[in-house]
Amino acid sequence: MNRRILIAYSMASTFTQTTLDYLNAFKDYLGGNVDYLHVTNDAKINVSLGRYDAVILSYCARLCFEGYVSADFFEQLKNFEGLKILAVQDEYNRTNVLKRAIREIQFDVVLTCVPQDSLEYVYPRSEFPEVRFETVFTGYVPESLSVTKTQLKPLRERPIVVGYRGRDIGGFYGRLGFDKYEIGRLMKEICGRRGIPHDIATDEESRIYGPAWFEFVGSCRAMLGSESGSNVFDFDGSLERQFKDLELELGHRPSYSEFLPVVAQRDSEISMGQISPRVFECALMRTPMVLFRGRYSDAIEPKIHYIMLEKDFSNVDEVLSQLDRFDDLEAMTERTYDHLVASGRFSYRAFMGRISGIIEEEIGSRSTTRANSRAPEMVLNSEIPLWLLQEPTDKPQPTSLFQLIEKKKLFSIYFNEIMRLQVLEVGTLFKYRFACQQLLRDLPAGGEGFSAVGEFGQLLDDVEVKFRTFSEERSGMSERASHFVDITNLSEMSQLLEVYERQARTLMAIYDKLNSTWNELVTQLRVSGNHVAIGKYSMLRTIWSKLPLSTREFFLPFINRILTKR
Numbered sequence: 001m002n003r004r005i006l007i008a009y010s011m012a013s014t015f016t017q018t019t020l021d022y023l024n025a026f027k028d029y030l031g032g033n034v035d036y037l038h039v040t041n042d043a044k045i046n047v048s049l050g051r052y053d054a055v056i057l058s059y060c061a062r063l064c065f066e067g068y069v070s071a072d073f074f075e076q077l078k079n080f081e082g083l084k085i086l087a088v089q090d091e092y093n094r095t096n097v098l099k100r101a102i103r104e105i106q107f108d109v110v111l112t113c114v115p116q117d118s119l120e121y122v123y124p125r126s127e128f129p130e131v132r133f134e135t136v137f138t139g140y141v142p143e144s145l146s147v148t149k150t151q152l153k154p155l156r157e158r159p160i161v162v163g164y165r166g167r168d169i170g171g172f173y174g175r176l177g178f179d180k181y182e183i184g185r186l187m188k189e190i191c192g193r194r195g196i197p198h199d200i201a202t203d204e205e206s207r208i209y210g211p212a213w214f215e216f217v218g219s220c221r222a223m224l225g226s227e228s229g230s231n232v233f234d235f236d237g238s239l240e241r242q243f244k245d246l247e248l249e250l251g252h253r254p255s256y257s258e259f260l261p262v263v264a265q266r267d268s269e270i271s272m273g274q275i276s277p278r279v280f281e282c283a284l285m286r287t288p289m290v291l292f293r294g295r296y297s298d299a300i301e302p303k304i305h306y307i308m309l310e311k312d313f314s315n316v317d318e319v320l321s322q323l324d325r326f327d328d329l330e331a332m333t334e335r336t337y338d339h340l341v342a343s344g345r346f347s348y349r350a351f352m353g354r355i356s357g358i359i360e361e362e363i364g365s366r367s368t369t370r371a372n373s374r375a376p377e378m379v380l381n382s383e384i385p386l387w388l389l390q391e392p393t394d395k396p397q398p399t400s401l402f403q404l405i406e407k408k409k410l411f412s413i414y415f416n417e418i419m420r421l422q423v424l425e426v427g428t429l430f431k432y433r434f435a436c437q438q439l440l441r442d443l444p445a446g447g448e449g450f451s452a453v454g455e456f457g458q459l460l461d462d463v464e465v466k467f468r469t470f471s472e473e474r475s476g477m478s479e480r481a482s483h484f485v486d487i488t489n490l491s492e493m494s495q496l497l498e499v500y501e502r503q504a505r506t507l508m509a510i511y512d513k514l515n516s517t518w519n520e521l522v523t524q525l526r527v528s529g530n531h532v533a534i535g536k537y538s539m540l541r542t543i544w545s546k547l548p549l550s551t552r553e554f555f556l557p558f559i560n561r562i563l564t565k566r
Helices: 017-029 071-079 095-105 116-122 174-194 211-217 238-250 256-267 277-284 316-322 326-342 348-365 368-372 399-442 448-475 478-482 490-528 531-545 551-565
Strands: 004-009 033-038 054-057 083-087 109-112 132-135 160-165 198-201 220-225 289-292 307-309
Touching (some): 004 017, 017 033, 017 211, 017 348, 071 095, 116 132, 132 348, 160 174, 160 211, 174 198, 174 316, 211 220, 238 256, 277 289, 399 490, 448 478, 448 490, 478 490
Parallel strands (some): 004 033, 004 054, 054 083, 109 132, 160 198, 160 220, 220 289
8 A cells, every 4th residue: 555644643642552552553564654643632733634645543532522632633634635534442432522523524434443233323324424434443462562482481380360450430331341340359359368369450550551561461370351341322421420410429439339320221222342452462471361251342252262250250169260270271372362363363464454455445436636635735823832843753652752742831831920920029029018118107106007017028028038049949940941842851851840830839829928918918907997008008009000910910810820731
């Protein structure tokens, strides 16, 4: 295939090995000229899509969350006249938002996880008469990880009898979501009582990523698992709202049993149980699988490719006894490896061969005018800093680069606001001190009001010291701050951001304290009957209101802006 293909994705997701394997497969096996472009988190796009024959929006750039895919790219893709392909997963989240985006962008092909016999339930033909829906898996065999049998630890020598990593996602996703937690929770209890060596966890802190995950799989005699996906499609977001309402009512995230009355009917309307990339990873590492009863996209069979565990654990004794039959386990892992890995049927190479065929079919069936047309070149906004512009790359970029860019975005906000506040420092102190002098002239010496004004004067002295201390601290890193766009080290950028964030927040608190303390002082004088001083105060309020940026009004939008970015 001699086509120019753009893979649009999110750098925020490349820390997950399965996502990285998926993205890399396009370059490795699709053929043609493949580029990658980060398109989420308000990315500013510095390329014309018209140079490509096809654009494939990866599942990690999720359209169901409005605004996640940048408006800049969204508009370009709408106007793109080449082939548009969407790869989508987790279609049960905010389904109508996703469907609206499919129609608005006018995708030609959607790579979906919905079985062909259930497409009408999710994507009615009346709504999508021109869209081609192809059912695919969420992941395939990662051929980039080359592991021979001799490199793997024999099952008899693996220290962990039962291993698992899952998560408790509450009751929102119905039975399939609950299974991911329940299989780990119950098996951990049973292994603990029986003294069976295990490493089972369902908390976020225990999750494993990258090469360490394969090391973990290769250390287990057996790996637990369940079907991927969810049958509970929240088309209009109403289930999400009900879940949050119940969470507020209960004071905790609703469990499966607590939310079951809400989702029971929806949970029975479609069968979305899918095979997950974990099954392929276990096959590759020749690790036997203990899986809940399920369909698994009809790709594997119980007793042949995995040990089936009933969801009520009624056969758990028989399941655990099989984990000591090493010859049977070895034979099962060989069958599974041959079926899922050695056959090549479930490889990324085979998947990309299928995608290549779809691309050629679709482009070949399009009109000559549309196939050969090119969008006009972009006119870039000259006000956008170059370091914020996203350009195509020859491979997916790491999440660490995304984090670096996001920290630079935040730093630029703190830096600019601190510079604005710095301009106000001298004028603010001067006007407050002038106000104090005016009040002291009209207050009896030694009186309560006189003392309060003196205390406010001491506060101004302390603030002046703090202003000076902060200025000296910033001067020690002024070179790095003025050239922050050139920083490539995430740790260095984090340290610089920490200083400016701390200073900005402290300065906001200082202006807040000055404003509130001044108001308390004036209220005290009013209550005590110092009418002369209060008369002067009306004049001082006029002076205060003429500050370039009123500190009484400035810090509130600043806080809102910072919190929004955080």
